[in-house]
Each structure stands twice: as C-alpha cells, then as structure tokens.
Amino acid sequence: xxxxxxxxxxxxxxxxxxxxxxxxxxxxxxxxxxxxxxxxxxxxxxxxxxxxxxxxxxxxxxxxxxxxxxxxxxxxxxxxxxxxxxxxxxxxxxxxxxxxxxxxxxxxxxxxxxxxxxxxxxxxxxxxxxxxxxxxxxxxxxxxxxxxxxxxxxxxxxxxxxxxxxxxxxxxxxxxxxxxxxxxxxxxxxxxxxxxxxxxxxxxxxxxxxxxxxxxxxxxxxxxxxxxxxxxxxxxxxxxxxxxxxxxxxxxxxxxxxxxxxxxxxxxxxxxx
Amino acid sequence: xxxxxxxxxxxxxxxxxxxxxxxxxxxxxxxxxxxxxxxxxxxxxxxxxxxxxxxxxxxxxxxxxxxxxxxxxxxxxxxxxxxxxxxxxxxxxxxxxxxxxxxxxxxxxxxxxxxxxxxxxxxxxxxxxxxxxxxxxxxxxxxxxxxxxxxxxxxxxxxxxxxxxxxxxxxxxxxxxxxxxxxxxxxxxxxxxxxxxxxxxxxxxxxxxxxxxxxxxxxxxxxxxxxxxxxxxxxxxxxxxxxxxxxxxxxxxxxxxxxxxxxxxxxxx
Numbered sequence: 001x002x003x004x005x006x007x008x009x010x011x012x013x014x015x016x017x018x019x020x021x022x023x024x025x026x027x028x029x030x031x032x033x034x035x036x037x038x039x040x041x042x043x044x045x046x047x048x049x050x051x052x053x054x055x056x057x058x059x060x061x062x063x064x065x066x067x068x069x070x071x072x073x074x075x076x077x078x079x080x081x082x083x084x085x086x087x088x089x090x091x092x093x094x095x096x097x098x099x100x101x102x103x104x105x106x107x108x109x110x111x112x113x114x115x116x117x118x119x120x121x122x123x124x125x126x127x128x129x130x131x132x133x134x135x136x137x138x139x140x141x142x143x144x145x146x147x148x149x150x151x152x153x154x155x156x157x158x159x160x161x162x163x164x165x166x167x168x169x170x171x172x173x174x175x176x177x178x179x180x181x182x183x184x185x186x187x188x189x190x191x192x193x194x195x196x197x198x199x200x201x202x203x204x205x206x207x208x209x210x211x212x213x214x215x216x217x218x219x220x221x222x223x224x225x226x227x228x229x230x231x232x233x234x235x236x237x238x239x240x241x242x243x244x245x246x247x248x249x250x251x252x253x254x255x256x257x258x259x260x261x262x263x264x265x266x267x268x269x270x271x272x273x
Numbered sequence: 274x275x276x277x278x279x280x281x282x283x284x285x286x287x288x289x290x291x292x293x294x295x296x297x298x299x300x301x302x303x304x305x306x307x308x309x310x311x312x313x314x315x316x317x318x319x320x321x322x323x324x325x326x327x328x329x330x331x332x333x334x335x336x337x338x339x340x341x342x343x344x345x346x347x348x349x350x351x352x353x354x355x356x357x358x359x360x361x362x363x364x365x366x367x368x369x370x371x372x373x374x375x376x377x378x379x380x381x382x383x384x385x386x387x388x389x390x391x392x393x394x395x396x397x398x399x400x401x402x403x404x405x406x407x408x409x410x411x412x413x414x415x416x417x418x419x420x421x422x423x424x425x426x427x428x429x430x431x432x433x434x435x436x437x438x439x440x441x442x443x444x445x446x447x448x449x450x451x452x453x454x455x456x457x458x459x460x461x462x463x464x465x466x467x468x469x470x471x472x473x474x475x476x477x478x479x480x481x482x483x484x485x486x487x488x489x490x491x492x493x494x495x496x497x498x499x500x501x502x503x504x505x506x507x508x509x510x511x512x513x514x515x516x517x518x519x520x521x522x523x524x525x526x527x528x529x530x531x532x533x534x535x536x537x538x539x540x541x542x
Contacts, residue, residue, distance in 0.1 A: 016358065026377060033379055224371050
C-alpha cells in the first residue's frame with residue numbers, strides 16, 4: 001500500500017479520528033456522571049464519590065436485575081449455542097438448495113426489526129403463559145441469538161475440510177464420535193464467538209424485554225429504561241458503566257480466545273482478494 | 274437430524290407468531306382492509322411514515338459519509354493505528370443502545386454539558402433544546418449507525434487493487450480526479466450496501482427515537498408499541514408492522530444483489 005503524506009490525506013485521517021472520537025467519547029460521559037457526589041445527575045466538580053456504586057450494589061432491586069440479566073443471558077446463550085451449532089453442522093452436511101432456504105428462514109430473527117419480534121413474542125407468550133417469566137425471556141433471547149451462532153459456526157465450518165470427517169467415519173468412528181472428536185474441536189472458535197455474541201445480545205436486549213417483562217422479571221436494561229425516562233438518579237449512570245464493562249469484558253475474552261485465528265484468516269482473505 | 278431442534282423452535286415460536294401478527298393487519302378488529310384504508314384517511318399516520326423515512330434518509334446520509342472517511346483511513350493505514358481504529362469501531366458497535374441514549378441525554382439536555390459549555394462561553398444566552406426533537410434523534414441514530422456503515426465499506430475497500438490508483442496517478446491524473454473517477458466508482462457496491470444496511474436497521478429503530486425524541490418525534494416502531502401497550506389496537510399496529518417488514522425485505526432483496534448478506538451480519542465482530 002502506498003504511503004501518502006499529502007495535506008489531503010492528513011485531512012482525511014484527522015476527520016476519521018474525529019469521527020471515531022464522536023463514536024466513543026460521548027459514551028464515556030456515564031463514567032464521570034456516575035462518580036458525582038451529588039444526589040442528582042451532574043458532573044462531579046472537584047470531589048468524586050462512589051456512593052452511586054454503593055447504592056447500586058446494595059439496592060436489592062438493582063442487584064436482582066443484575067442477577068436476572070445474568071441468568072437469562074447465560075441460559076439463552078447456552079441454548080442458542082447448542083441449537084445453533086448443531087444446526088450449522090446439520091446444514092453444512094446436507095448443503096443443497098433446500099438447506100439455503102432453511103438457512104434463510106433461520107436468519108429471520110436477525111433480519112426482522114426487533115419491534116416486530118417483540119409483538120410476535122408478546123402475543124404468543126400471553127397465550128402460552130410465558131409472559132413475565134424466566135423461561136419466556138430465555139426462549140425469546142435464545143431464538144434471537146441462535147442465528148448469530150449459526151453464522152459464526154458456519155463461518156468456521158467453511159474452513160473445515162469435509163474429507164476429515166469422511167476419513168474419521170471410514171476409519172470406523174461413529175457419527176457421534178466423529179462430531180465430538182473431529183468436527184467440534186476444529187470449529188471451537190466459531191462456537192465461542194457465537195456464545196459470547198449471544199450472551200451480549202441477551203445481556204443488553206431491551207425492545208423484547210419491554211414487551212414480555214413486566215413485574216417479576218425486570219432485567220438490567222429494563223430497569224435502566226425506567227431510570228433513563230425519569231432521568232434524575234445517578235445510579236443509572238453507575239449501572240450503565242457496569243453494563244458496558246460486562247460487554248467489553250465479554251468482547252475481550254472473545255478477542256483473546258480467537259486472536260491468532262483471526263489474524264490467520266484475514267491474511268488468507270487478503271491473499272484471495 | 275441436527276437441524277430440526279432450532280428449525281422447529283423458530284418456526285413454532287417465531288415465524289408462525291410473526292405471520293399471525295401480519296394476519297392481524299387484515300383481521301383485527303374485523304376481516305377487511307380497513308386498517309390499510311387509514312393510510313389514506315388518517316393524516317397522523319402519514320406524518321409518522323414520512324417522519325420515519327426522512328429521519329432514516331438523513332441518518333443514512335451522515336452515517337455513510339462519516340463511515341466512508343473512517344473506512345478509507347483504516348484501509349490506507351497499517352499497523353497499530355489501523356488496529357486502534359478497528360478496535361474503537363468494534364467497541365462502539367457493541368455498546369448498548371440504552372447507554373448511548375443515556376449519554377446523549379446527559380450531554381445534550383437542558384442542563385447538559387454541551388449547553389453548559391455554550392452558555393458559559395457566551396455563544397448563546399439561553400440553553401438550546403437539542404433533545405426531545407428531531408435533532409437529538411438524528412444525533413443518536415447517526416452515532417449508532419456509523420459502525421454499521423464502516424464494516425461493509427471497509428470490507429469493500431480492502432478488496433480494491435491499489436495499483437489501479439497508482440496507474441491513474443502516473444498517467445497524470447491528480448489525487449482528486451483519481452479519487453472521483455477511479456476510487457469512488459470502485460467503492461460503489463460498498464456504498465450501496467452500507468446505505469441499504471443503515472437504512473434498513475434505522476427503519477425499525479425504537480429505543481433512540483423513543484428516548485431522545487421524548488414522544489415528539491414519533492417514528493413507526495414507537496407508534497406500534499403505543500398501539501399495542503397503551504391503546505391496544507392490534508390491527509393498526511399489525512398493518513404498520515407489515516409495511517415495515519415489507520420495506521425491510523424489499524430492501525434486503527436489493528441489497529443481496531450487491532453483497533453477501535451473511536457476510537455483512539457475520540462481520541458483526
């Protein structure tokens with residue numbers, strides 16, 4: 001790639017950094033606001049205080065929301081990962097015209113606007129008695145997240161040589177053993193990526209939660225929504241910081257776990273293009 | 274079969290309920306197209322659709338322009354600086370929409386940081402209202418959408434052979450002419466894909482307009498939620514959902530002719 005040092009290029013580079021600052025800096029405002037010693041939403045002037053964090057972690061309401069969100073995100077990510085992975089392997093093995101149609105249908109939850117998904121869940125959950133329950137939230141989030149797992153695992157499978165599976169079967173291994181010992185280990189990065197994305201998706205999901213969670217279930221985003229609407233209590237700022245920190249930790253885990261593979265893949269892609 | 278559990282789950286508890294919702298558009302409160310007729314008789318509905326389209330178009334324009342600059346810089350940089358840029362794009366990609374809305378409310382509110390700075394510096398005498406209006410919604414939506422524009426553009430630009438530009442330069446074209454005549458046309462598929470992606474996602478946006486618009490910038494998704502949760506008019510809500518979904522699917526179809534859609538969604542990360 002040619003290195004340019006012209007004025008125009010530096011101009012573009014400056015603009016790009018300004019754009020990135022616009023993307024990242026405003027989000028950080030929650031950090032100082034959460035440290036304000038005052039009782040209302042404000043920037044700290046001089047002193048900082050952890051009182052809103054103490055308030056967050058000692059409030060039974062906020063803690064129960066954090067707990068509920070963790071349980072729901074954990075279980076929905078688990079279900080989405082298991083079903084999404086199995087499905088990706090299944091589609092990969094039968095790859096045909098029909099499997100492409102099935103894949104298209106399975107990607108619908110990612111494509112359909114969340115508000116429509118929320119309507120659909122709301123209506124059928126009322127009928128099934130799943131409204132405002134752990135099970136209802138977990139299934140809804142698992143359905144929304146499974147397509148993401150399907151995509152990441154399928155991407156891993158695309159790099160996997162089908163002949164390895166055939167070799168394993170020819171050497172006498174059963175399909176179950178082949179899956180467990182040959183296929184699964186080599187698509188691990190895709191599975192992990194899918195699991196982590198599924199967790200984050202559920203962890204900060206709000207639109208569906210607004211419709212199907214009411215009293216008993218009050219996830220962290222759901223409680224933050226109410227807090228933001230009232231727009232007075234700095235505890236919301238502290239909870240925003242916690243929410244983002246969990247997301248960033250999950251992404252960090254993902255990056256560490258798949259780093260070398262991504263570098264490998266991207267160098268391959270550059271060669272191909 | 275390994276496909277069955279997920280396929281069954283999605284058909285039974287997702288696809289079928291969605292179809293039921295669409296059906297309500299012509300069956301609630303009674304069978305017929307009375308809900309669709311409202312589009313021609315109720316001016317408030319038309320206004321909501323128009324607001325939605327206008328906000329989405331402006332969002333798309335700004336997101337793609339900002340996204341283009343960031344992607345362009347990233348493609349032409351190497352090493353650490355590029356990695357930093359990519360990391361920042363990805364972080365902002367994943368930050369919760371709620372946290373973003375909260376941040377913008379805090380920054381742009383009447384007693385927010387921006388107004389404090391403006392009043393403090395004497396630029397304005399009274400705080401300006403930057404939220405609870407279209408300006409606030411647009412800021413929030415562009416902020417959310419820029420990463421979605423960057424990723425397809427970046428993928429597209431990475432595939433461009435830079436020797437073409439060198440050839441253009443050595444044949445005597447200036448940098449601006451080379452950009453306009455060679456680079457821009459080569460990135461057209463990326464621009465179209467990014468624009469469609471941003472527009473499609475913006476169409477169904479709920480959280481940002483609801484929080485930053487403060488009820489004054491009513492877009493389709495928020496109106497739908499009001500119809501269901503407050504006035505309980507499923508028919509109208511379902512009719513609007515059908516319009517929304519048809520729009521999204523039609524645009525996706527167009528987009529699929531420019532780009533592998535799975536790749537775009539897969540780029541999330």
